[in-house]
Amino acid sequence: MxxxxxxxxxxxxxxxxxxxxxxxxxxxxxxxxxxxxxxxxxxxxxxxxxYPVAYIETFDTGNKLQVQYPITKVQVLSPVDGDVVKCRILSMGVYPESHTKDIWVLLRPSDEKYYPQSDHTNTSYKEGGRWQVVTRFGGDQGESYDLFVYEANVEASRFFTETIAKWKAADDYVGLEVDELPTGAVEIDRIQVTLENTCRGIH
The missing domain is CATH 4.10.860 (DNA Excision Repair, Uvrb; Chain A)
Structure with missing residues (x-):
């Protein structure tokens, strides 16, 4: 052809x-x-x-913390607690060289459900001691979100990946109840952010 x-x-x-x-x-x-x-x-x-031209997603970044050395654990550098954020931001941080588990960002808006975030890699992208993932919000201006960072084993990571795939196929992002979170996912940090604008209908 x-x-x-x-x-x-x-x-x-x-x-x-x-x-x-x-x-x-x-x-x-x-x-x-x-x-x-x-x-x-x-x-x-x-x-x-x-060969269609690939859709390039745009995103913003929040405020950023300084890295705390030595790096002995996964650290969240951006956004920071209390940030006012755009509809799409890049959540990012660092991890020690010995860290082998996947890193996931989950959002919890006012409906109290959890929404794992991913980009084309399905997990947070990790390389050279740094990690990042595009994080998408879908609420109203002024709405507060809890942003969780989890580390996940293989089974938990697969669960999040398959869940996102199902939501995407159905075009219905229903969220996870707290008791639906896999046991292999362990919370390592959380912050709270607020939406600067209304983000409903933006994917």
């Missing part, structure tokens, strides 16, 4: 070049030009359908 797209684009370019260079007949020149444009449009449209 990709080969035919490339051939269409090349053929279109050649036709347009011939249309520009062919001086003997205006009719033939216009015909070559028209064919070339059609082939280029077809090739571009087909390539775009095969």
């Amino acid at each position: 990709l080969t035919s797209v490339i051939v269409s684009v090349i053929a279109g370019a050649i036709c347009i070049l011939l249309a520009v260079l062919y001086k003997k007949s205006a009719g033939v020149s216009v015909a070559f030009g028209s064919i070339g444009v059609v082939l280029l449009i077809y090739g571009g449209f087909t390539y775009g359908s095969m």
Whole structure:
């Protein structure tokens, strides 16, 4: 399929070049030009359908704490307790080199349910002693959220991943009751933040 797209684009370019260079007949020149444009449009449209441009999610960052050295435990650097946050922020922190468990951020809005956060990696991204995850809020301006940081074993991490996949497939993010949280997930920190704007309907 990709080969035919490339051939269409090349053929279109050649036709347009011939249309520009062919001086003997205006009719033939216009015909070559028209064919070339059609082939280029077809090739571009087909390539775009095969390889759509990825959606790039934008996000903000909250205030940030200084790292406390030596790093002996998972630390949350941003947002900080009491922050007023945007609808999408990057939660981030650090972890010691010996730390091997997954790190998850869970939000608890006023409905008292828990909402695990993920991006394309499904867990918080970890590399070189730092972790981060895009955190999405969906409440009203001025609403307070508890932001929890959990470390999870393999089973708990799989549960969160599968839960998010089910919610996404159903387009219904119902939240988890506290007794539904897996035993392999252990709370290691929590802070409270407040929404700067109304974020309902924003995903």
